Amino acid sequence: MKIGIVVYSQTGHTYSVAEKLQEKLQANGHSVDIERVTTVGDVNPGSKNVTFQNQPDVQGYDALVFGSPVHAFNLAPAMRAYLEQIPSLQGKNIACYVTKGLPFHRTGGNQAISQMKKICQSKGATIVGTDILVWRGSTGKKIDELTGKFSVIF
Numbered sequence: 001m002k003i004g005i006v007v008y009s010q011t012g013h014t015y016s017v018a019e020k021l022q023e024k025l026q027a028n029g030h031s032v033d034i035e036r037v038t039t040v041g042d043v044n045p046g047s048k049n050v051t052f053q054n055q056p057d058v059q060g061y062d063a064l065v066f067g068s069p070v071h072a073f074n075l076a077p078a079m080r081a082y083l084e085q086i087p088s089l090q091g092k093n094i095a096c097y098v099t100k101g102l103p104f105h106r107t108g109g110n111q112a113i114s115q116m117k118k119i120c121q122s123k124g125a126t127i128v129g130t131d132i133l134v135w136r137g138s139t140g141k142k143i144d145e146l147t148g149k150f151s152v153i154f
Contacts, residue, residue: 001030001031001062001063001154002030002031002032002033002060002061002062002063003025003030003031003032003033003061003062003063003064003065003154004032004033004035004056004058004060004061004063004064004065005018005021005022005032005033005034005035005064005065005067006034006035006036006037006056006058006064006065006066006067006082007034007035007036007037007066007067007068008036008037008038008067008068008069008076008078008079008082009036009067009068009069010069010076011069013069013099013135014067014068014069014098014099015034015036015067016143017067017097017099017133017143017146017147018034018065018067019034020143020144020147021065021146021147021150021151022034023147024147024148024150024151025150025151025154027151028151028154030154033061035054035056036054036056037052037054037055037056037078037079037082038052038053038054039051039052039053039078040052040053043076043077043078044077045071045072045074045077046072046077047077048077050077050078050081050082052078052081052082055082055085058086058089058092059088061092062092062093063092063093063094063095063128063154064089064092064093064094064095064125065094065095065096065097065150066079066083066094066095066096066097066116066120067096067097067098067099068097068098068099068112068116069098069099069100070098070099070100070107070108070109070111070112071108072108073106073107073108073111074108074111074112074115075098075111075112075115075116076112079116080115080119083116083119083120083123084119086123087123088123088124089120089123089124089125090123090124090125091124091126092124092125092126093125093126093128093153093154094120094125094126094127094128095127095128095129095130095131095150095153095154096113096116096117096120096127096129096130096131097113097130097131097132097133097146097150098112098113098116098131098132098133099132099133099134099135100112100132100133100134100135101134101135101136102134103134103136103137109132109134110132112132113130113132116130117130128153128154129149129150129153131145131146131149131150133146
């Protein structure tokens with residue numbers, strides 16, 4: 001299966017999860033590319049106008065994983081704008097994950113995942129998995145859990 005991992009990452013944390021997931025999926029025999037959503041300049045929480053430097057084309061993939069940080073208790077505006085501009089995800093199986101720094105409930109993880117799912121489903125996708133990774137404590141173990149969970153759904 002050809003799988004695309006499309007990531008928006010400012011600090012590198014979300015991207016590092018994508019790299020570990022790529023390794024795991026490739027070990028299972030899949031062809032996996034990581035593609036990075038990049039913007040021109042900084043994008044502040046709540047921004048509506050996002051200018052992209054790179055918008056990965058997802059049409060050539062059998063399945064997709066979208067990864068993004070949580071910004072201000074919501075999906076990062078750059079990832080939201082990117083997902084909204086994709087014309088169709090019809091017939092694609094999709095998994096989504098977000099990374100966040102605050103370990104407490106009600107700090108945006110569920111909200112961000114819900115936003116990702118809603119946009120993807122509105123474009124015809126089937127959501128096959130989601131996860132929230134809190135970037136504190138035993139992060140390595142949490143990444144292993146996420147990659148293990150996602151590796152068996154594709």
